[in-house]
Amino acid sequence: MLEKTAVKSTLALIALFSLMLAGCTKDAPMPERGNPAMLQWLPIIQQSGKLVIATSENYPFEYTDEKTGEFIGYDVDLAQAIADEIGVDIEWKKFLFADLLNALQLGEADMIISSMYITEEREKIVDMSDKYLDSGMAIVKRKGDNSVSSLDDLDGKTIGVKTQGRSEREAEALIAQGKKIKVRSYATVEEGLEALRSREVDIVFNDYLKQASYNQHYPEAQLELVGGAFTKEGFGIAVVKGQTELLQVVNQVIHRLQENGDADVLYSKWLQ
Incomplete structure (x- = not known):
């Protein structure tokens, strides 16, 4: 009799444990993507x-x-x-x-x-x-500005770039090469282009594809590219x-x- 009771008690405990385990598995939160323990997201x-x-x-x-x-x-x-x-x-x-x-x-x-x-x-x-996609950095200027036709014409100019973008690094590289330029960084390309329009900067470095499309769709901005891309990206x-x-x-x-x-x-x- 005691033996049967012990068996029943053991089975009951196993059943209870199984239910608890199933409940924990069902309600367990899904691993976070940022969890370093997750090898693959x-x-x-x-x-x-x-x-x-x-x-x-x-x-x-x-x-x-x-x-x-x-x-x-x-x-x-x-x-x-x-x-x-x-x-x-x-x-x-x-x-x-x-x-x-x-x-x-x-x-x-x-x-x-x-x-x-x-x-x-x-x-x-x-x-x-x-x-x-293939593209690259390009020079953007105001229409009618004939003072810039290549990278060789940048001495004395103020260049608008995007903060921590490739444009900023290209401008910094030119300074390291001895170019006498000033650089102003903007959070977005749009802010840089507006600064160009308002004559806050003389030129802007922007992606060629982006600028070509921008010029086509916003001709009222009166901006134009100077040649093609001067980098390959x-x-x-x-x-x-x-x-x-x-x-x-x-x-x-x-x-x-x-x-x-x-x-x-x-x-x-x-x-x-």
Whole structure:
């Protein structure tokens, strides 16, 4: 009799423990993307049903349409293709461009899509995708200003650049080479272009593709490019170091769009 009672008690304890374990598993919080113990975020992204993307508004790659309030652009369409591949929705988080890398490293986003150049400096702290577009830095001036026709004409000029952008590094490199220029940094390209229009600066360094599209769509700004790009750059998507599964999906989408012609469609839609 005592033996039967002991068995029943043991079975009851096992059943209770199993229920507790099942309850803990069911109610356990989903691991955070920023948790350093998580080796790969892709399964967590799929489980959460959303891809969190950090960005900074850069016309025509990612910007808010003034008429509709819709967030649109080349990179927005590219991001949607990546989200569709993973099978999730997108949550956009907007930051100042200078804060993007920090936000990614803090786990506030799964990736950065913000018409960002692939550079050695960035690749030291994040992993970057294969390039999805070629471009480069270019000189922007006011129409009618004949004092600047190349980089050789910059002595004595004040140059507008984007804070912590490639434009700022190019200006600093020119100073290191002995160019007698002054540099003013702005949080956004738009602020720099407005400073150019108001004669706060003499020229602006901006991405060639961005500026060519800007000039086409905003002719009233009376700005023009000085020749072509004076650097060769490639746009890439940034993820946290070691997120190989997520990066593999990103690269697969980039290459598929390039191979099936959809990348050309995006180029015609947003950049021509």
